[in-house]
Amino acid sequence: MIAGNWKMNHGAADAADFFKKLKGEVSTTPKNVEVLVCAPFTSLAASVDAAKGIKTIHVGAQNMHFEASGAYTGEVSAEMLKETGCSHVLVGHSERRQYFAETDETVNLKTKKALTEGIVPVVCVGELLEERKADKHFDVVTTQVEAAFKDVSAKDAATIVIAYEPVWAIGTGEVATPEQAQEMHAHIRSVLGKLYDTGVADTIRILYGGSMKPSNAPELLGQKDVDGGLIGGASLKADSFNELIQAAEKASS
Ligand code: PGA
Secondary structure, eight states, X not given: OEEEEOOSOOOHHHHHHHHHHHHHHOOSOOSSOOEEEEOOGGGHHHHHHHHTTOTTEEEEESOOBSSSSSSOXXXXXXXXXXXXXXXXXXXSOHHHHHHSOOOXXXXXXXXXXXXXXXXXXXXXXOOOHHHHHTTOHHHHXXXXXXXHTXXXXXXXXXXXXXXXXXXXXXXXXXXXXXXXXXXXXXXXXXXHHHHXXXXXXXXXXXXXXXXXXXXXXXXXXXXXXOOXXXXXXXXXXXXXXXXXXXXXXXXXX
């Protein structure tokens, strides 16, 4: 899976323009690669509309509330996302954890709510630089994964997508080495194996995120336990996003 995270970029007009260009770039339906674009709320309807005609492209949101409705000024529910045509939602991105008080508990509530509504949660986990320096990265990510999957059945768990995004690599140009990515992805899969079983652990897709771009994607995507990428900066332009899709196609063949 190649998933773009536009963050607070691309309003509705830019979103429509992106998909128009992407349709020109993607000559055939990407084989063995699911493509997802996570757009800002106000660009979702335009994105869903503009993405029609590219079969394997999904549109997702970057956040949602875990309640169905009510007095939550500024929030958007899973039902609303579904109505807009979203199939996926990012949950617990590090920027949400850092700037918007997202906790392991709300990540779990949002994950369960998305599952109930048939929206695929893309659960983001990853350690801070000081946690890696202190050699706590495996423990930190274990805690985040266990918390996100709390009270989630094996059947539902198998549909979840995880994105491992070391916070020190996000938007910094500093990418994890393929070995660092593989090591953590294998660790996450072993945590999932203990929570469920190896069948479920092998089914769950684990994406790498953090300064992924066309030049470093082939090596990262070539790692055994790296099932795709969650891409910020390099997802904003249709041509580089398409290069990432092609890199994933090559890695999967
Ligand atoms: P980046 O962002 O690719 O710009 O580092 C990744 C992300 O935050 O999802």
